[in-house]
Amino acid sequence: MSEEQIDIGHAKHFINRHISLMQFNLRVLEQALNEDYPLLERFQFLMIFNSNMDEFFEIRLAGLKRQISFAREVVNVDGMPPRDVLQVLSEQCKVATSRQYQILNELLLPALEQEKIRVLNRHQWSPEVALWAEDYFRHQVMPVISPIGLDPAHPFPRLVNKSLNFIVSLEGKDAFGRDSGMAIVPAPRSLPRLVRLPDELCVDGDNFVLLSSLMHAHIDDLFNGMSATGCYQFRITRDADLDLNAAEVEDIARALRGELHSRRFGSAVRLEVDQNCPAELVNFLLREYNLSEGELYRVAGPVNLGRMMQLRQMLNRPDLLFPPMIPSIPRTLRLSDNSILDMVRKEDILLHHPFQSFTPIIDLLRQAARDSAVLSIKMTLYRTGASSEIVDALLESARAGKEVTVVIELRARFDEEENLQLATHLQEAGAVVTYGVVGYKTHAKALLIVRRENNQLRRYVHLGTGNYHSGNARLYTDYSLLTADLDLCSDVHKIFQQLTGMGKAERIKTLFSAPFTLKKNLVRLIDAEAEAARQGKEAHIIIKVNALTESKIITSLYEASNAGVKIDLIVRGMCCLRPGIAGVSENIQVRSIIGRFLEHSRVYYFLNSSPHIYCASADAMERNLMHRVEICFPILSGRLQARIRNELQSYLTDNCQSWVLQPDGQYLLNHPAQGATRYAAQQELLDKLAD
Numbered sequence: 001m002s003e004e005q006i007d008i009g010h011a012k013h014f015i016n017r018h019i020s021l022m023q024f025n026l027r028v029l030e031q032a033l034n035e036d037y038p039l040l041e042r043f044q045f046l047m048i049f050n051s052n053m054d055e056f057f058e059i060r061l062a063g064l065k066r067q068i069s070f071a072r073e074v075v076n077v078d079g080m081p082p083r084d085v086l087q088v089l090s091e092q093c094k095v096a097t098s099r100q101y102q103i104l105n106e107l108l109l110p111a112l113e114q115e116k117i118r119v120l121n122r123h124q125w126s127p128e129v130a131l132w133a134e135d136y137f138r139h140q141v142m143p144v145i146s147p148i149g150l151d152p153a154h155p156f157p158r159l160v161n162k163s164l165n166f167i168v169s170l171e172g173k174d175a176f177g178r179d180s181g182m183a184i185v186p187a188p189r190s191l192p193r194l195v196r197l198p199d200e201l202c203v204d205g206d207n208f209v210l211l212s213s214l215m216h217a218h219i220d221d222l223f224n225g226m227s228a229t230g231c232y233q234f235r236i237t238r239d240a241d242l243d244l245n246a247a248e249v250e251d252i253a254r255a256l257r258g259e260l261h262s263r264r265f266g267s268a269v270r271l272e273v274d275q276n277c278p279a280e281l282v283n284f285l286l287r288e289y290n291l292s293e294g295e296l297y298r299v300a301g302p303v304n305l306g307r308m309m310q311l312r313q314m315l316n317r318p319d320l321l322f323p324p325m326i327p328s329i330p331r332t333l334r335l336s337d338n339s340i341l342d343m344v345r346k347e348d349i350l351l352h353h354p355f356q357s358f359t360p361i362i363d364l365l366r367q368a369a370r371d372s373a374v375l376s377i378k379m380t381l382y383r384t385g386a387s388s389e390i391v392d393a394l395l396e397s398a399r400a401g402k403e404v405t406v407v408i409e410l411r412a413r414f415d416e417e418e419n420l421q422l423a424t425h426l427q428e429a430g431a432v433v434t435y436g437v438v439g440y441k442t443h444a445k446a447l448l449i450v451r452r453e454n455n456q457l458r459r460y461v462h463l464g465t466g467n468y469h470s471g472n473a474r475l476y477t478d479y480s481l482l483t484a485d486l487d488l489c490s491d492v493h494k495i496f497q498q499l500t501g502m503g504k505a506e507r508i509k510t511l512f513s514a515p516f517t518l519k520k521n522l523v524r525l526i527d528a529e530a531e532a533a534r535q536g537k538e539a540h541i542i543i544k545v546n547a548l549t550e551s552k553i554i555t556s557l558y559e560a561s562n563a564g565v566k567i568d569l570i571v572r573g574m575c576c577l578r579p580g581i582a583g584v585s586e587n588i589q590v591r592s593i594i595g596r597f598l599e600h601s602r603v604y605y606f607l608n609s610s611p612h613i614y615c616a617s618a619d620a621m622e623r624n625l626m627h628r629v630e631i632c633f634p635i636l637s638g639r640l641q642a643r644i645r646n647e648l649q650s651y652l653t654d655n656c657q658s659w660v661l662q663p664d665g666q667y668l669l670n671h672p673a674q675g676a677t678r679y680a681a682q683q684e685l686l687d688k689l690a691d
Contacts, residue, residue, distance in 0.1 A: 006583045008558040009551070011079025013584055014576045015665045017549045018060050018085055022092050023667055024573040025052045027594050027659055029096060030669075032103050036656070039115060040312050040320040041596070043108050047309040049100060053093070054162060054237060054306065061089060062239035062269045077551040078576065090294050101300040115320060116205025117311075119194075122217045125209075129201055130217075133209065136195070137218045141211070147185045147222045156288050157184055161238040161266065164193065164304045166215055167281050172226040182284075185222065185231075187211060193307035196314055206315060212302055232277035235303040236289060239266035271296050272303040322596055327357035327474065328690050339371070340364045341451065341460055344482045350640045351480040352647065353466065354597055355689040358473035361447075361462060361480060365393035368449050369400060375457070376403040376450040378496045380442055383467040384422065390468045391422060395429045404431040407499050409442045434500050436629060440515060442499060443624065444631040445617045448492050459489035463633045465601045465615050476600035477682075479615045479644070485510075485636060492631075499629065514618055514630035519552065521632075522620070525606045526556040530563035532608040539563075542605040542648050544570040547619045548577055561587040570651050571661075572599045574621075580663045590661035591670065593651055595682040604632070605648060613641045647685060654681040 031037065031045035064086045067073045073082045080088075109119060118124075125133060147168075148157050159165055164187040171181070187193075195214070197207040212233050219231040268289035273282055275298040286296060302308065318324070330351070336343055340363060343349065351360060366389075368374045377397050384390055398404040408423050423433045436442035447462040466478030483489070491511040498506070512518040526541065533539035541560065548554065548569065554577045561567055567588040569577070579588040593599045602616040611634045618630035635641050651658070656678050659667040672678050 014078040016078040020574040050306040058240035169230040232274040234273040237270035349482040353473045369397040378448040398429040398431040443628040512632040519625040530560040533564035539565040540607040544603040547574040591658045595657040650681040656680040
């Protein structure tokens, strides 16, 4: 069937982005069932799913609700109206939430109990545990609790996003003669949600109780002389997306500080409540938050399930965790007495985190801070972490009198407050801090060092696909390139000039940058591969990204598929492309790798281009390609190109942790064929790169 007979841009050839993201969340949930993983790692995946779903409601579903409420519905390339998308997602979220608690209650908690790790509900307390619980409640919990009786002088309180709360039904009158019959008890965030019992009560294992169990057992103590006839936990999830109008912002830092407070009290989008809560109390809460029955989630366990993530840190059970991993340092770096700058001047260095250590990047900055010949350091920061050796090195450089310029993206979602504090620390040390370009998030990951050598200035660059966050570098897969290539360094210098100064975009020789050249160059490279196929040449595209949603990129891939290009896509999360459709995408395969590490690297491979491989900070999404500052950088070394190509092949060979996208938008786990060798890409890379 020829491509002229089929409209490849038809809505039916695209998957809705929000529904695709929900499919990713479901793949994460399935990891909790993977018996190849140690038990506490399976438990961790359940907690990660819970955290992902919180953000899904706060951002995705909240955004759809806003569109509908303000009659600003946007129909994306898939053609689904937001109302229909919201309906589908609501149904999927209900099923997923029920499955989450089923996995917790029927599989993971019993399995933990077999390992002598018990989370005791109050009906399982021995007399000794009950005495301890009473003492703990009176001395550790009660002094910081502020129950709120509901009456005309005490209207329904404004409760913080995702906070644990209790609705209590009461009988009797208080000291003032009030008998409203209802109270709200917010659980202070300073209180731990999971408490380990003392050693003497943990004979033969580890015993824990939940704060909610302590509250239920002693709720009467908060209402002297009255009787609590019911106590039920609930949690409200709010719209947490920030609303900054770039055209009206004069000082982005000041505006952001104001928005951060409002995030805690945005419009309600979900009510989670104990499954035993009576209908009259549930309906009361729904009315207070202007929510419908469809936005109600009755749960069979803690409503703030994600706070149980601390269980892992409260146990000393290495036998229930992945074996410890020490990231390797390449032999050339480990055995050399030369500075990293000296080694980079001789040849490009490529690191693949977390299999290879992030430490050389930190060491590079430390060496630059103490090198009297280093004159200037420029860097972009998106996420760094609260305690950062990267930031310490920048502070040291600034205090040593070097010219330190840092472009901080204040709007890195959920890290905004931390980034505001970081900006203040750097400014106090003497660094120049800018916030990029209003209206365009600075998502590029770049470091530029200028050093005086033999009376000339020499530049050195680090470019990465991930953040300058040493914690993430142990959990996320990303590439780091260290280079002194003259053209690459010159291009990075020009990008920093654009970010910190003003003026027309300068011509860049080797890099692709968003929002200017990245999208059109990716389309050009895809089209060139299609043309090579039409000429009878072997043609192959491999793209590894976190998300693929941009319609022009997708239609270009469809056209390349029709031209005969073999296309392998490794897309961790959202993918709007439908593979395997005759006359549209029959030469395209899409897989998603879900494993011990979060797949985060962005790599673009084109068999017939020169160079063959580009790495990027950008995913193939509209926001990345058109509304962010991004860098896509070529791998110029033939040796390093070959290495990345081999590592991509590892992912394409995976038959243990890969999920294959079907034309209908569903994903199937790629099981090894009977008798075939099991191949897990992440473990293979761990073994290969253990130098």
